[in-house]
Structure formats: structure tokens, C-alpha cells
Amino acid sequence: MTAKWRLSEIIVLSVLAVVFAVVYLAFFQVGNIMVGIMGPIGYEFIFGIWFIVSIIAAYILRKPGAAFLSETIAGIIEVLIGNAVGPMLIISAMIQGAGAEAVFAASRYKRWGLWVLMFAGMGSAVTSFIWGYFISGYGALDPAYVTLMFVIRLASGAILAGLLGKWLSDGLYQTGVLNSYAIARDKKKASYGRAS
Amino acid sequence: MWLHSINPSVKLLTILMTIIVLALFLDPVLYFVFWIGLMIITFFLSAISWKTWALLTAPFLFMAIGYVWTAMLFPNEELLKGEHMLFEWGWLILTEESLMRSAGLGMRVIVFSALSLLFVLTTKPVLFMLSLMQQLKLPTRLAYGIMAGYQFLPLIKDEFQIMQRAQQIRGVGRPQTLKERVSHWKSFVIPLLASAIRKAERTAVAMESRGFTGEPRSHWYREIPLQKRDAVFVAMIGVLFIVSFTVSSILQ
Numbered sequence: 394m395t396a397k398w399r400l401s402e403i404i405v406l407s408v409l410a411v412v413f414a415v416v417y418l419a420f421f422q423v424g425n426i427m428v429g430i431m432g433p434i435g436y437e438f439i440f441g442i443w444f445i446v447s448i449i450a451a452y453i454l455r456k457p458g459a460a461f462l463s464e465t466i467a468g469i470i471e472v473l474i475g476n477a478v479g480p481m482l483i484i485s486a487m488i489q490g491a492g493a494e495a496v497f498a499a500s501r502y503k504r505w506g507l508w509v510l511m512f513a514g515m516g517s518a519v520t521s522f523i524w525g526y527f528i529s530g531y532g533a534l535d536p537a538y539v540t541l542m543f544v545i546r547l548a549s550g551a552i553l554a555g556l557l558g559k560w561l562s563d564g565l566y567q568t569g570v571l572n573s574y575a576i577a578r579d580k581k582k583a584s585y586g587r588a589s
Numbered sequence: 590m591w592l593h594s595i596n597p598s599v600k601l602l603t604i605l606m607t608i609i610v611l612a613l614f615l616d617p618v619l620y621f622v623f624w625i626g627l628m629i630i631t632f633f634l635s636a637i638s639w640k641t642w643a644l645l646t647a648p649f650l651f652m653a654i655g656y657v658w659t660a661m662l663f664p665n666e667e668l669l670k671g672e673h674m675l676f677e678w679g680w681l682i683l684t685e686e687s688l689m690r691s692a693g694l695g696m697r698v699i700v701f702s703a704l705s706l707l708f709v710l711t712t713k714p715v716l717f718m719l720s721l722m723q724q725l726k727l728p729t730r731l732a733y734g735i736m737a738g739y740q741f742l743p744l745i746k747d748e749f750q751i752m753q754r755a756q757q758i759r760g761v762g763r764p765q766t767l768k769e770r771v772s773h774w775k776s777f778v779i780p781l782l783a784s785a786i787r788k789a790e791r792t793a794v795a796m797e798s799r800g801f802t803g804e805p806r807s808h809w810y811r812e813i814p815l816q817k818r819d820a821v822f823v824a825m826i827g828v829l830f831i832v833s834f835t836v837s838s839i840l841q
């Protein structure tokens with residue numbers, strides 16, 4: 394998958410994963426408190442944040458595999474840092490990454506508008522929910538309650554991953570550090586012929 | 590110590606498999622017996638301090654309670670039909686079976702966190718990455734990339750503190766409204782990410798200029814072996830599962 398990647402792209406993928414692994418773990422603490430108070434639905438409001446690195450990495454590098462790998466690496470890093478969710482995070486990260494990757498693949502890695510990014514966030518929401526249904530045993534809960542959980546997760550994925558991810562990446566692009574990556578190439582191409 | 594010397598990849602796969610198999614049941618008795626066995630394995634065969642363990646488990650206890658009361662308040666009503674009524678108060682219905690399911694969901698959180706801690710507290714990060722490369726054939730470019738990224742963690746933390754202090758010195762106040770909070774957060778995240786990406790590029794250049802190509806290898810400076818004790822560990826978890834399953838079926 395990474396045979397055609399530059400080494401710098403791989404390491405950029407890793408450092409993005411490192412930064413967001415820390416963010417993920419911080420939100421995990423928030424989520425735990427909310428779950429204690431509100432039950433499993435407490436996670437759903439902030440669930441989207443856990444998909445954000447897929448969106449950012451794919452949006453910056455625009456390569457097949459970026460969404461899946463970045464999320465997977467973030468999962469591995471979370472395990473390396475050491476926390477009690479542990480190894481399962483790698484599996485759930487892979488499943489989340491696959492959801493976003495599927496949406497980017499469906500757009501043939503050619504469209505990078507806000508809508509695609511929001512759909513990618515929702516893609517992660519769908520796959521991660523199917524997995525959560527199995528591993529956390531949502532079958533024992535009221536279907537109406539589970540549906541509500543799913544709707545909140547979809548919205549969270551679209552907003553906290555898709556919208557926030559695009560906003561952060563665009564902010565990062567303005568600093569100029571992304572000039573040698575695909576995001577800059579496409580943005581410059583789009584601005585040709587425009588008076589500046 | 591014994592658990593610390595198990596091959597990380599074997600440990601990882603065993604624990605993942607166990608979690609997936611356990612998720613097929615929703616049986617508090619099975620979970621409880623399995624959990625007791627795990628405690629014995631964890632504390633007799635490793636050097637984990639029980640204080641660290643308890644500290645890391647505490648949030649999950651909290652989370653488990655959240656699951657239990659949610660499952661009691663919002664049960665799947667399709668399942669309740671024809672079950673043994675235990676308690677009815679207004680719209681709140683509790684049957685024997687739904688009580689067991691609720692306890693099962695809570696106990697599942699506890700067992701999964703115990704399994705995870707067994708891995709996390711007995712595995713060194715670097716050995717884990719080396720084992721992923723050697724046993725699970727993770728591409729070397731990816732693995733060394735991850736390790737390089739992981740090394741940046743303390744640097745990123747230092748940078749965060751420097752930025753915090755710089756903002757304090759310049760009199761940046763605490764954010765009050767939500768909008769201020771978001772832009773305050775952005776004022777940290779963007780520079781942190783920008784400097785992380787610059788570091789990544791410098792590292793990539795440094796690695797390549799020293800001849801790192803990322804070709805597959807057959808020899809390693811530090812070999813992570815597969816030993817007999819790895820098989821013993823797998824067998825141990827397997828036996829524990831069979832015992833828990835049997836105890837649970839005898840009791841019910």
C-alpha cells in the first residue's frame with residue numbers, strides 16, 4: 394500500500410497520528426465521564442473526534458490508504474502510550490479508518506470538497522457503529538435508544554471529523570508547511586488563471 | 590517476569606481473539622470467572638503493581654456502571670416478552686434475564702479492560718514495534734516511521750508548554766465563550782501540527798541520507814524470538830476460557 398509513498402509522507406502520517414493520538418486519549422477521559430453519567434450515549438456526541446486524523450491525512454496527502462493507515466497508526470500509538478482500552482483500539486481504529494477510506498475510494502480520490510469529507514466522517518461513523526453494536530452488545534438495549542445513538546454518531550462524524558478536519562487542514566495549509574504535498578498541488582492548480 | 594517476556598505479537602493476537610470470542614457471549618457468570626482467572630494470571634506472573642492497575646481500571650468501573658443502568662432503564666423490549674418478571678414500577682420493567690444482560694454488559698467492560706491492561710502493562714513499546722515487523726510483517730518503512738513519530742511525543746509536549754507560557758507572558762486571557770475557546774484551541778493545534786510536520790520532513794531526510802531504504806529484511810539487530818512459553822500463554826488463556834464456560838453452564 395505504501396510502496397509508492399515518499400518516506401516523508403509516511404512520517405508525516407505518523408506524526409499526525411501521534412498528535413491526534415494524544416487528542417484522542419484526552420477525549421477518551423471526557424467520554425468516560427460522560428458515559429458514567431449518561432450511559433453509552435455519552436460517547437456519541439464526541440465520537441466524531443476519533444475519526445479526524447483519517448480526514449486530515451487523506452485531505453493533505455490525497456493518496457489511497459492515507460485515511461485507513463493514519464487512523465490505524467493513531468490506534469497503535471495510543472497503545473504505545475499505554476491506556477486501558479489497549480489492543481482493541483487498533484482493531485476499532487482500522488474499522489473506523491476503513492469507513493472513511495471507502496468514501497474516499499468511492500470518490501476515486503479526486504474530490505476533496507467539504508461534502509466528501511463530511512461523508513467520510515459519516516462513513517467512519519457507520520463502520521464503527523456496526524462494530525460497536527457487536528462488541529459492546531447494543532442488542533440488549535432499546536432499538537429506539539440505539540437508533541438515537543447512531544444518529545448522534547453520524548452527526549458527530551460529519552461535524553467533528555469532516556468539518557473540523559477540513560477547517561484545521563486549511564489552517565495548516567496557510568502556514569505553508571504543506572507546500573510539498575498533494576493538497577498544495579491541487580489548491581494551486583485551482584487558483585491558476587485567477588487574478589490574485 | 591514471565592508475562593513480560595511473551596512475544597508481543599502473540600500476546601496481541603491472543604488478547605484480540607479472546608475479546609472477540611468473549612463478545613459472542615453476554616454472560617456475567619462466564620465473564621466473572623474469566624476475570625478471576627485473569628487476575629490470578631496478571632498478578633502472579635507479572636511485575637505489575639496493583640496500584641497502577643487499580644488506577645487504570647477505575648475509569649472503566651465508572652463506565653461499566655453507566656452501561657449497567659442504561660441497559661436496565663432502556664432494555665430491548667422485544668427480548669422482555671415471556672421472561673421472568675422481577676420488578677415492575679411504572680414503565681420500568683426488570684426481568685431476571687434483563688438483569689443478567691445488564692450485569693453482563695457491565696462485566697464485559699471490566700473483563701475487556703483487564704485483558705487490555707494485561708497487554709499494555711507488560712509490553713515495551715519498542716519491542717512491540719520490532720515484533721510487529723518481525724512476526725506480523727509490518728512494512729519496515731511504516732514501522733520505523735511510527736517509531737520516529739512516537740519519539741516526537743515528549744518534544745511536542747515541551748512545545749505545547751512553551752506556547753502556553755509564551756501566550757501567558759503576552760497576556761492572552763482565558764477564553765470565556767465557546768467561540769473564544771475554539772479559536773484558543775486552534776492557536777495551539779495549528780502551530781503544533783506545523784512544527785510536527787517540519788520535524789517529520791527533517792527526520793525523513795535524515796533517515797534517507799543515512800541509507801534507510803525500507804527494503805524487507807531477513808536479519809535483525811535485535812531479534813524478537815518465538816518461544817515455547819508463547820504457546821503456553823495461548824494455552825493458558827484457552828483453558829481459562831473453557832473453565833469459565835463450563836462453570837457458567839453448570840451454574841445456570
